[in-house]
Amino acid sequence: MTKTVNLLHSQFDRDGEEALGIVWSAHEQGNPTIQAICERWPQMRRLIPYMERANLLRRNGDIVEFTDEGRQRAEQLVRRNRLAEVLLNQVLEVSPEGTAYTACLWEHMLTSEVTDNICTFLGHPRQCPHGKPIPPGECCRKMVREVTPLVQPLTSLRVGGTGKIVFITPRVHKRLDRLAALGIVPGTEISLKQKSPSYVIRCGETEVAIESSVAADIFVRETSPTK
Ligand SMILES: [Zn+2]
Ligand SMILES: [Zn+2]
Known part of the structure; x- marks a missing residue:
């Protein structure tokens, strides 16, 4: 019980973030069944029940789904990671192969409230360097355009x-x-x-x-x- 409370009230713990990212990818790839997910990412055998207890994932028959809160968190997480990849790739000239790994480090360096600023600075990119879609934020919907770089x-x-x-x-x-x-x-x-x-x-x-x-x-x- 204590563990559940911790997950809900902390940012996310490492396992929680990993699980949300994996389920997001599984849905993108069109194969979010529990079998397919656990075959490709064996750690999910342990993480799915954990995330169910935290009320972030749920099972619908064979399919692993997000709860409303889980989806919201996963979307923010994916958005932040993929924007960090674009930033690394375009501004800091890290190769696309290098960005995925490095972007993980950015959780600690990029606070969530500046995510929209980074997005605006980058011109509201729609895709990460690997061609995966970046979930749009408020800033993209309003199409905020700044003449001078924000950052x-x-x-x-x-x-x-x-x-x-x-x-x-x-x-x-x-x-x-x-x-x-x-x-x-x-x-x-x-x-x-x-x-x-x-x-x-x-x-x-x-x-x-x-x-x-x-x-x-x-x-x-x-x-x-x-x-
Ligand atoms: Zn990417
Ligand atoms: Zn934007």
């Missing part, structure tokens, strides 16, 4: 400007940890103090000097008032 690397912010960190390129993992230790994580508001000889950003009461190569990996949404 830019820290290096293109002007000195004195402020911004909120949207994501940090996962190119170097040790570096992410180091930045996180300094409080430089997505969602943090920072201001840019200087660009040379090195970048200096202020984040809360702390001023941090970083190399320009690091600054180029930090993407921000500008929050400074336009002049």
